Amino acid sequence: MNGRKTNLPSRTVERFFLYSRFLKAKRERGAEYVFSHELSLAVGISPEQVRQDMRRLNVRGTPQKGYLIDAFLADLNECLGSAVTAKAVLIGAGNLGRALLSHFTLAWPSLKIIAAFDRDRKLAGSVIASCRIYNMTQLASVLKKEKPLVGIIAVPPDDAQQIADELAAGGVKGLLNFAPAAIKPARGVYLEQIDLLMALEKTAFFARNI
Amino acid sequence: MNGRKTNLPSRTVERFFLYSRFLKAKRERGAEYVFSHELSLAVGISPEQVRQDMRRLNVRGTPQKGYLIDAFLADLNECLGSAVTAKAVLIGAGNLGRALLSHFTLAWPSLKIIAAFDRDRKLAGSVIASCRIYNMTQLASVLKKEKPLVGIIAVPPDDAQQIADELAAGGVKGLLNFAPAAIKPARGVYLEQIDLLMALEKTAFFARNI
Numbered sequence: 001m002n003g004r005k006t007n008l009p010s011r012t013v014e015r016f017f018l019y020s021r022f023l024k025a026k027r028e029r030g031a032e033y034v035f036s037h038e039l040s041l042a043v044g045i046s047p048e049q050v051r052q053d054m055r056r057l058n059v060r061g062t063p064q065k066g067y068l069i070d071a072f073l074a075d076l077n078e079c080l081g082s083a084v085t086a087k088a089v090l091i092g093a094g095n096l097g098r099a100l101l102s103h104f105t106l107a108w109p110s111l112k113i114i115a116a117f118d119r120d121r122k123l124a125g126s127v128i129a130s131c132r133i134y135n136m137t138q139l140a141s142v143l144k145k146e147k148p149l150v151g152i153i154a155v156p157p158d159d160a161q162q163i164a165d166e167l168a169a170g171g172v173k174g175l176l177n178f179a180p181a182a183i184k185p186a187r188g189v190y191l192e193q194i195d196l197l198m199a200l201e202k203t204a205f206f207a208r209n210i
Numbered sequence: 211m212n213g214r215k216t217n218l219p220s221r222t223v224e225r226f227f228l229y230s231r232f233l234k235a236k237r238e239r240g241a242e243y244v245f246s247h248e249l250s251l252a253v254g255i256s257p258e259q260v261r262q263d264m265r266r267l268n269v270r271g272t273p274q275k276g277y278l279i280d281a282f283l284a285d286l287n288e289c290l291g292s293a294v295t296a297k298a299v300l301i302g303a304g305n306l307g308r309a310l311l312s313h314f315t316l317a318w319p320s321l322k323i324i325a326a327f328d329r330d331r332k333l334a335g336s337v338i339a340s341c342r343i344y345n346m347t348q349l350a351s352v353l354k355k356e357k358p359l360v361g362i363i364a365v366p367p368d369d370a371q372q373i374a375d376e377l378a379a380g381g382v383k384g385l386l387n388f389a390p391a392a393i394k395p396a397r398g399v400y401l402e403q404i405d406l407l408m409a410l411e412k413t414a415f416f417a418r419n420i
Contacts, residue, residue, distance in 0.1 A: 008419075010412065017411050021390060025367075044392030086414040099309025104410065111410055149417045150410070157235075174417025176409055180231060182254030190416035192409050199386055199402050200314065200321055200360070201227050202220065204296040206400035207359045207384025209218075 013080070015053060018043040020076045027069050035066040086111045087146060089172070091163050092154035093118040093133050096178060096196075100154060105129040111150070115142050119159075143170030150174045157181035164191075223290070225263060228253040230286045237279050245276040296321045297356060299382070301373050302364035303328040303343050306388060306406075310364060315339040321360070325352050329369075353380030360384045367391035374401075 008016075022042045026034060036054060040047040054067070057075045061067030090097055093116045105113055116133045118124070124135040134142060151167035153160055153175060160179035167175060168186035175191045177183055180198070185191040218226075232252045236244060246264060250257040264277070267285045271277030300307055303326045315323055326343045328334070334345040344352060361377035363370055363385060370389035377385060378396035385401045387393055390408070395401040 010416075013412055013415055014408060017408055017415075018392075021407075042392065044394075080411075080415055081418055084418075086417070088410075088414075096309075096313045099306075099313050100406075103306045103309050103406070111414060150413050152410075172417075173420055174413040176413045182228075182252065184254075188420055190413060190420050192413045192416075194404065194406070194409050196310075196313070196404070197231075198224060198227055199404050200298075200362075201290075202223055203384040203386045203400060203402045204298075204321060204360050205223055205227075205290055206220075206402075207296070207382075208291055208294075210383055210398055210400050 008079070012053070015043070015045055015049070016076050016080055018045070019050075019053070020073065020080065023069050023073050023076070027073070032069060033061070033066040034069050034072065036061075038066070084110075086150055087148040088113045088150035088152055089139075089142070089146075089148045089167075090116040090131070090152045090154065091118075091136075091139070091167070092156075092159075092179075093120075093123050093128065094154065097154035098128055100152060100178070101131055102129045104152075105131060113152070114146055114148060117142075139166060140170055143167070143172065147171055150176065153177040153179050153183075155179055164189075218289070222263070225253070225255055225259070226286050226290055228255070229260075229263070230283060230290065233279050233283050233286070237283070242279055243271070243276040244279050244282065246271075248276070294320075296360055297358040298323050298360035298362055299349075299352070299356075299358045299377075300326040300341070300362045300364060301328075301346075301349070301377070302366075302369075302389075303330075303333050303338065304364065307364035308338055310362060310388070311341055312339045314362075315341060323362070324356055324358060327352075349376060350380055353377070353382065357381055360386065363387040363389050363393075365389055374399075 022039060036050050037047055040050045059067050059072045059075055088111055090101060090113050101116060113131050116131050117136050117139050118133055119136045121135055123133045126133050151172040153163055155163050157179045160177060160181040161183045164175055164183045164185060168189045173189060175185055175189060177193050180195055229249060232249060246260050247257055250260045269277050269282045269285055298321055300311060300323050311323060311326060323341050326341050327346050327349050328343055329346045331345055333343045336343050361382040363373055365373050367389050370387060370391040371393045374385055374393045374395060378399045383399055385395055385399060387403050390405055
């Protein structure tokens with residue numbers, strides 16, 4: 001990745017999100033303090049790595065009580081900028097797209113899928129999980145008006161690259177691609193790929209051969 | 211992973227599945243031959259790596275026509291054992307579980323989700339995408355009778371470890387975990403983890419900072 005404004009590596013960002021998720025859940029259960037070994041066990045990251053990350057974040061605690069969760073979370077939030085709600089669009093409202101829509105809109109309050117698009121004209125105008133489905137021809141104008149940060153791609157593999165290009169042209173800076181296709185993001189666009197079928201196929205393969 | 215019967219590393223298995231997927235799609239469009247550079251471009255893997263894999267598979271071709279797709283696919287199938295249909299169960303028929311059910315049963319004919327389970331008694335007896343939902347209390351008896359290879363976990367994070375243990379105790383050899391929780395598989399069980407929210411959060415983070 002060229003030109004990133006952050007110097008946090010991808011693995012560090014992942015660990016910070018895991019910490020943040022665990023701390024929020026723990027605070028919701030009424031806890032005020034957390035021990036590093038407890039955090040390590042919960043997120044499956046070595047105690048050494050957790051302590052190194054905490055030093056980096058400048059989190060302070062005592063051996064008796066552990067670390068103050070609120071202060072820890074404030075540091076993580078500042079680092080991750082996760083207090084801000086991100087706007088996203090979803091491209092492809094087939095089985096997978098609709099599934100993602102009903103899952104994500106409920107599970108991730110800090111991301112808002114503001115619009116979904118599909119080539120199927122019969123879907124245009126319908127609403128799924130409070131999200132309106134537009135015809136694909138309206139993509140450019142909605143991108144121009146709403147300026148979403150993230151594009152979620154759930155189209156057939158042959159269409160994925162073109163959609164990625166259209167999203168980038170419309171100013172989208174991050175792509176989450178579910179289409180089982182190797183796409184090349186435009187310069188200055190971050191790409192995250194999730195290949196659900198690959199994950200299933202790998203699981204079945206190693207389950208047979210373990 | 212200890213005691214694997216295969217010596218194929220995870221990355222190699224991934225590449226082989228990508229090749230297989232592309233070759234099947236190409237054959238369906240009527241092609242008989244494929245060039246290595248074409249395969250390389252389509253799956254996003256370097257030409258050197260593709261040629262190295264082809265030598266390993268003993269795939270032969272000519273510079274004029276390329277490689278015979280059928281022979282290539284036969285080698286890949288033998289390696290991956292993917293001609294066999296795998297039985298899977300799905301645990302958790304909430305938003306995500308139902309979404310996976312409607313997506314996977316259509317998209318992956320070589321895996322069959324034979325049963326789904328949920329704690330919610332109101333769901334028991336219903337059928338989604340041709341798959342019957344059972345009450346969680348029936349899990350052990352269905353595992354004993356059906357002997358599925360793979361378990362797909364889509365339960366809340368706090369329940370994931372217990373479900374993983376129950377699946378392993380019932381003879382399941384591969385787990386695909388969608389719950390945002392660090393679970394530890396039993397000895398002799400392969401675990402693949404997909405963290406959808408993490409993927410979205412990472413995409414939003416790097417999109418902001420690119």
